[in-house]
Amino acid sequence: MLELDKLVKLVGDGIEAVVTALGLGPTWVTLVQLIVAALVVVVFAALVVLFLVWWERKVSARFQMRLGPMRVGWHGTIQTIADALKLLQKELITPANVDRGIYFWAPVVTFVAAMAVYVTVPFGKGLIVRDLNIGILYILSITTFTVIGLLMAGWSSNNKYALLGGFRSAAQVVSYEVPMALAIVAVVMLTQTLSMGEIVSQQAKFYQWYIWRQPLGFLIYLVAATAECNRTPFDLPEADSELVAGFVTEYSGMKFAMFFLAEFLNMFTVAAIATTLFFGGWNGPFLPSWMWFLIKTLAGVFVLMWFRWTYPRLRVDQLMSFAWKFLLPLAFINIVLTGLGIYIFRP
Amino acid sequence: MDTISLAFYALAFLIIAAAIFVVTSKNIFHSAIYLILALFGVAGIYVLLQAPFLAAAQVLIYVGAVSMLMIFAIMLTARIADQTIRHTNEQVPTGLLVSLGLLAVIVYSLWQTPFAISSDPMPEGAGGTLGKLLLTQFALPFEIVSVLLLGALIGAVVIAKKDSVRREPEAPMTPLPKSAEKVAG
Numbered sequence: 420m421l422e423l424d425k426l427v428k429l430v431g432d433g434i435e436a437v438v439t440a441l442g443l444g445p446t447w448v449t450l451v452q453l454i455v456a457a458l459v460v461v462v463f464a465a466l467v468v469l470f471l472v473w474w475e476r477k478v479s480a481r482f483q484m485r486l487g488p489m490r491v492g493w494h495g496t497i498q499t500i501a502d503a504l505k506l507l508q509k510e511l512i513t514p515a516n517v518d519r520g521i522y523f524w525a526p527v528v529t530f531v532a533a534m535a536v537y538v539t540v541p542f543g544k545g546l547i548v549r550d551l552n553i554g555i556l557y558i559l560s561i562t563t564f565t566v567i568g569l570l571m572a573g574w575s576s577n578n579k580y581a582l583l584g585g586f587r588s589a590a591q592v593v594s595y596e597v598p599m600a601l602a603i604v605a606v607v608m609l610t611q612t613l614s615m616g617e618i619v620s621q622q623a624k625f626y627q628w629y630i631w632r633q634p635l636g637f638l639i640y641l642v643a644a645t646a647e648c649n650r651t652p653f654d655l656p657e658a659d660s661e662l663v664a665g666f667v668t669e670y671s672g673m674k675f676a677m678f679f680l681a682e683f684l685n686m687f688t689v690a691a692i693a694t695t696l697f698f699g700g701w702n703g704p705f706l707p708s709w710m711w712f713l714i715k716t717l718a719g720v721f722v723l724m725w726f727r728w729t730y731p732r733l734r735v736d737q738l739m740s741f742a743w744k745f746l747l748p749l750a751f752i753n754i755v756l757t758g759l760g761i762y763i764f765r766p
Numbered sequence: 767m768d769t770i771s772l773a774f775y776a777l778a779f780l781i782i783a784a785a786i787f788v789v790t791s792k793n794i795f796h797s798a799i800y801l802i803l804a805l806f807g808v809a810g811i812y813v814l815l816q817a818p819f820l821a822a823a824q825v826l827i828y829v830g831a832v833s834m835l836m837i838f839a840i841m842l843t844a845r846i847a848d849q850t851i852r853h854t855n856e857q858v859p860t861g862l863l864v865s866l867g868l869l870a871v872i873v874y875s876l877w878q879t880p881f882a883i884s885s886d887p888m889p890e891g892a893g894g895t896l897g898k899l900l901l902t903q904f905a906l907p908f909e910i911v912s913v914l915l916l917g918a919l920i921g922a923v924v925i926a927k928k929d930s931v932r933r934e935p936e937a938p939m940t941p942l943p944k945s946a947e948k949v950a951g
Contacts, residue, residue, distance in 0.1 A: 446769050521799065553893065556822040563830030567802060570837050574795055582841070589838050596830065613893055 421707040424545025430455070456548045460537045468683045472499045475683075475724055482728040509672035514577070517669065521575035526670065526677035529568030533681035535561045536688050541615050543701045543709030554615035555607065558692060559600055562647070565685065566592045569666050572678070576669035584665025587735065591646055591653060594742035599643035601750035605636040605757045606696050619700030630697040632760070635753045637697045639746060641722070644693070646742070648685040650723055652730040653738060690719030774814055781807035794840055802833045819893045 431452055438448045473488065473496060480487025488495025513522065539554045541547040551557050566588060573585015606629050610618045622628050630637050646653035662668070667678045694700060694715040703711035733741070784804035791797045805828040812821035900908045 518793075518795075521796070551818060553818045553822045556819065556826070556893070560822045560825035560830060563826065563834070566834060567799075567829065567837075570834070570841075571799065574837075574841065586838075586841055589834055589841075593831070593834055593838070611894070 421710075422544055423707070423709055424543070427545055453548070460548060461534065463542075464534060464537065464684055464687075465680075467687050468680050469499045469503070471683045471687065471720065472502075472679075474720075478721070478724045479728050482725075503676070506672060506676045511672045511674060514669050516577045518575035518577065521571045522669075525568050525572035525575060526674045526681075527568075528571060529565055529681045530677040532561055532564035532568060533684040533688065535564075539615050540688070540691050541619050541695060541700055541712070543707065543712050546701075546709055547616055550614055550616035552612075552614045555603055555613050555618070555692070555696070558615075558688075559596075559603065562685075562688070563592075563596070565681065568681075572670070573666040576666070578669050580662045580664075581666050581668045584662050584668070587662075588649060588666065590735075591649070591738060591742075594739055595643040595646035595653075595746070598639050598742065598746040598750040599647060601747070601754060602633075602636045602639040602643065603696065605750075605753050606633055608754070608757050608761060609633070615695055615700075619695055619702065622699035623702050625699070628697065628699045633697065633753075633757070635749065635756070637693070639750050639753060640693060640696070642746060643742075644689040645723060645726055646738075648682065648689055648723075650686065651727040652733050654727075654732060686720055686723055687716065690716045690723065693719050770814060774811070777807050777810045777814065780804075781811070795837070798833060798837050798840060801836070802829050805829055805833065819896060 434452050434455060435448045438451050476498070477487045477495070488498035491498040491501050513519065536558050538548045539551045539557055541550070569588045570585045573581045573583075573588070576582070606618075607613060609629060609632060610621055612618060667675055670678060691712075694712060698715050698719075700715075701708035701712040703714075706714075781804050784800045784807060787800040788797045788804060791800060806825065809821040809824040809829075812818070812824055
């Protein structure tokens, strides 16, 4: 009843009518439609981040028997807006000996990479910007730019803490990307498709969710994804007690905010992919599809926050040996098991 | 000029400009970043050729893995940020000659190859077809490439290991003082 797919279609047709009336061809129609879709996604992402920052602070506070932000708005709900306004006014300090070009582009690359993922995330029935037939592969490949951004930031800052942070993030992400991709491969073996829309439509019923057939794959994905978005217990690239703020040490004002936004967006992305691959995406009874997507994804985000405020940080060597000696073999075992399962139960 | 050609020339310009910067840049980290840009541009060409699977694989492997390892190696190199370190030498004329020769060979072979153009519609989701071909018709080349990569990997480990073994006797371990042994025991 509250489905948004009709509205999306209406807006799309409206744009088509207006652009065609202006005497422009179908290329322009697609272009304008995509720009509008991109704007909607950017606004949505900004709202999500505003909410997530507040929520993280509230969750962490409750975990530590505190209240968290309470002053600005009801239970501090508009605290993040106040913080964002403050960040916007801050001076952009560029330290004297930074590598200027790279220092400038690093937050841009990180932020754009975090945003570009949303091209193919199915937010609800009919709410997907482009259902690429390489969907999940596109997401995996575009997220690698996040690390490039972190490395650029770490290198160009000309600061040993930043450099160490960049180092650690590169080592960590290279290591954890492998088990994560392998966990996703196991799901793709079952779905026989890479398209996100298709994967969601295969899980229409509760018992068809891939979590039931891929419990091990989900656990591997969850651990590796937590490492991918640099969250505790894998937050070594920005371990505050060791590295000040890691790769963001030398950044201030909105440049810092862009890293911050990208980090929270990545958390949402990870939960959204988990929802799509393992928890039936936007499928669900009674409520509109986009609401189901939000509920499931935010539940995933809550689990990530729960990790952060429960587990202590790993040591670097523990981190690496965990990825290569435990997670990777486990991912291979999972693939072999999935293959066997498909061979035995094939119709 | 239609949109496709426009996109192609823009991408080609981007790739060539980035590639020139890769070899002329004075800072090796800048070279690596320009290399990433060039490789990303190649992925764009794949998209234009309606091969999105190849494009994603290109980004995943070249940008995500190869370039990242290169940056990692750069960062691990000692004194890399020093002004004195150089990554160019006086072999520019020779290098130019070799690359021009290579260019001639590539252009000649492109000129001579009769490219078969199919009028069939683009297959949807080329990933499945590619996977099937790799595991049936092209299984042998696929396996040989895998073995080659494995060999490179083991080679890298051997080289790294040798270095650490040779260095070991230089710093003999000092025996623990008696008091420390007690604590450790």
